[in-house]
Amino acid sequence: MSEQEPAVRTASPAPESTTDVLEATGRAHPADPADPPQSPRSPRPVRAPRRIRSPLRLVRLLRGTTLLVVVAVLLAAAGGLLYARTAQMRNSDAATNRAVTDAAATQAVLTEVGRAVETIFSYSYRDPAATARAAGQLLAGPAKAEYDQLFVQVTREAPQQRLTLTTRVAAAGVSELRGDRASVLLFLDQSYTYGDGRPARTAAAQLEVTARRDGAQWKITEIESR
DSSP states (O other), X not given: OOOOOOOBOOOOOOOXXXXXXXXXXXXXXXXXXTSOOOOOOOOOOOOXXXXXXXXXXXXXXXXXXXXXXXXXXXXXXHHHHHHHHHHHHHTSSGGGOXXXXXXXXXXHHHHHHHHHHHHHTOEETTOHHHHHHHHHHHBOHHHHHHHHHHHHHHHHHHHXXXXXXXXXXXXXXXXXXXXXXXXXXXXXXXXEEESXXXXXXXXXXXXXXXXXXXXXXXXXXXXXXO
């Protein structure tokens, strides 16, 4: 059976006229031999650069460019890390690792675990019970114990801030899949919106989770922030 890779989810100013160019060099008209000699003219004063009418607009453009650069760097880093993990698996006992040999099973793990992570790390102050119920079904073992402690703090502070958190998986890869156990590396995009007047913000996160098959369902048992 052939080995397979793990699934990885300014406009220029108008040109000056010839007369303008000649005036700038002190020769508005061609010289005539009959004309009396003239004293050299002083150079035409250099115009001061035009001021930016809206500095705020420039700042916004710079911020947008910076954000695009950051996103590109994060995605490049994600791809590089996933590639390194793949190479490491090939140099080890890859024959028994289904993340290398079974593309369908690997994609199924990616889909299910990715949706679980998006669900448990998305939250609305309007309905915290929905997130708590989902976590009870998607988490087990140490991951559930740690999450329950964290969720107590979230439910205490989020209603005051009127916080809504949305999480999306930007990239993911299964590094190991053996039997009923899987290790998954995920890169997340998170959006925070507040109803108390504070501006929204975004953040990136990286997690490595361990999942265990419980019947027909994969449950997350360990969560590690990278």
